[in-house]
Amino acid sequence: xxxxxxxxxxxxxxxxWQKQKSTRNTVQxxxxxxxxxxxxxxxxxxxxxxxxxxxxxxxxxxxxxLEKAPQFDLKYRLNKNLPDEIAVFxxxxxxxxxxxxxxxxxxxxxxxxxxxKDPVLLRHSSYYDDLDLDFELMQKAASLIGxxxxxxxxxxQPDLYKNSYCxxxxxxxxxxxxxxxxxxxxxxxxxxxxxxxxxxxxxxKVGTGVLSLEVFEQILKQEVATKFKQPAYPNGLxxxxxxxxxxxxxxxxxxxxxxxxxxx
Numbered sequence: 001x002x003x004x005x006x007x008x009x010x011x012x013x014x015x016x017w018q019k020q021k022s023t024r025n026t027v028q029x030x031x032x033x034x035x036x037x038x039x040x041x042x043x044x045x046x047x048x049x050x051x052x053x054x055x056x057x058x059x060x061x062x063x064x065x066l067e068k069a070p071q072f073d074l075k076y077r078l079n080k081n082l083p084d085e086i087a088v089f090x091x092x093x094x095x096x097x098x099x100x101x102x103x104x105x106x107x108x109x110x111x112x113x114x115x116x117k118d119p120v121l122l123r124h125s126s127y128y129d130d131l132d133l134d135f136e137l138m139q140k141a142a143s144l145i146g147x148x149x150x151x152x153x154x155x156x157q158p159d160l161y162k163n164s165y166c167x168x169x170x171x172x173x174x175x176x177x178x179x180x181x182x183x184x185x186x187x188x189x190x191x192x193x194x195x196x197x198x199x200x201x202x203x204x205k206v207g208t209g210v211l212s213l214e215v216f217e218q219i220l221k222q223e224v225a226t227k228f229k230q231p232a233y234p235n236g237l238x239x240x241x242x243x244x245x246x247x248x249x250x251x252x253x254x255x256x257x258x259x260x261x262x263x264x
Contacts, residue, residue: 001065001066001067001068001069001093001096002063002064002065002066002093002094002095002096002098003063003064003065003066003074003091003092003093003094004061004062004063004091004092004094004098004100004247005061005062005063005064005078005088005090005091005092006059006060006061006088006089006090006091006092006249006250007031007057007060007061007062007086007087007088007089008056008057008058008059008060008086008087008089009027009056009057009060009085009086009087010056010085010086010123010124011027011051011053011054011055011056011057011085011234012054012056012085012123012235013025013085014026014027014030014053014054014085015053016050016051016052016053016054016055017047017049017050017051017057017060018047018050019032027047027051027086028045028047030082030083030086031045031062031082031086032044032045034078034081034082035064035078037081038074038077038078038081039066039070043064043065043066044064044065045062045063045064046062046063046064046099046100046101047060047061047062047100047101048060048061048062048100048101048104048107048242049101049104049107049191049239049242050193051237051239052194052197052234052237053234054233054234054235055234055235055237055238055239056124056235056237056238056239057238057239057240058110058238058239058240058256059239059240059241059242059249060239060242061100061104061242061244062100063094063098063099063100065096069093074088074091075088075089075090075091089249089250090249090250092247094246094247098246103244103245103246104242104243104244105189105243105244105245106169106187106188106189106241106242106243107187107188107189107190107191107239107241107242107243108170108185108186108187108239108240108241108242108243109185109186109187109191109196109237109238109239109240110183110184110185110237110238110240110256110259110260111126111183111184111185111196111197111200111232111236111237111238112124112125112126112181112182112183112236112238112256112259112263113125113126113127113128113131113181113182113184113200113232113236114126114127114128114179114180114181114182115127115128115129115130115131115133115180115181116179116180116181117129121181121259122235123235124235124236124238124256124259125181125235125236125259126232126233126235126236126237128204131204131207131208132208133175133182133204133207133208134206134207134208134209135173135175135177135182135207137206137207137213138173138203138206138207139172139173140206140213141202141203141206141207141213141216142171142172142173142184142203143171144213144216144217144220145168145171145186145199145203145220146168146170146171146186147168148168148220149165149166149167149168150163150164150165150222151164151165151166151192151195152164152222153219153220153222153225153226154192154194154195154198154199154202154220154229155192155193155194155195155198156192156193156194156195156198156231157193157194158192160193161192164192166188166189166190166191166192166195167188167189167190168186168187168188169187169188169189170185170186170187171185171186171187172184172185172186173203174263174264175263176262176263179262181262181263182263183259183260183263184199184200184203185240186199187241194231196237197231197232197233197234197237198229198231198232200232201229201230201231201232202216202219204232238256240256
């Protein structure tokens with residue numbers, strides 16, 4: 001029997017989602033340990049995608065395979081045993097041919113920054129001190145990203161993939177100058193390693209005048225190469241939505257709803 005679990009996590013203290021031999025304290029590792037403890041046997045957990053160290057998810061989907069239906073409230077039992085940074089919102093039984101990664105139609109990432117120092121935002125929004133941004137230019141740069149298909153130039157390890165094509169269906173920048181905050185949101189059928197953080201890093205360069213809009217367009221088209229590709233900070237990034245043709249999630253559990261106020 002296959003189950004999808006709709007979860008969320010604060011990735012501040014974790015080394016990303018994926019379990020690795022060289023790195024401990026990943027979200028996958030902690031969830032597998034907890035589920036194995038609950039069922040008193042080793043179980044493997046599969047995730048809908050990878051997140052980097054320090055990156056959060058307000059909507060993430062994992063899958064587990066069980067021999068029979070649990071005779072207890074699985075959501076309640078897991079939440080009692082998981083650390084405070086990880087929460088289970090919903091549990092769905094699905095057909096055994098469903099896969100949480102390969103059946104996802106689209107994913108949305110939201111990236112938050114602030115330039116007025118605020119300790120309340122520290123863990124979930126990237127602080128960039130004394131930014132002077134041209135928001136109109138950033139909007140234009142976001143439109144360029146939205147019209148791009150091949151993201152080889154904005155990928156950490158493009159050679160890992162058979163192709164670097166992504167179908168972007170939404171790419172926008174929302175600004176609240178009074179609050180000193182900004183949100184970058186992007187939706188695609190797939191994302192490459194580091195892609196969202198590289199996208200926003202280049203948006204910042206355009207917005208601060210370090211990089212012209214024309215040169216950024218040339219970089220996206222791979223007409224010029226850039227040697228200074230630095231990802232944006234991880235703590236402002238959320239995997240915020242995962243879409244399936246056969247499931248509808250309870251959106252009231254979105255952990256970024258308060259962060260989006262004033263940035264919609």
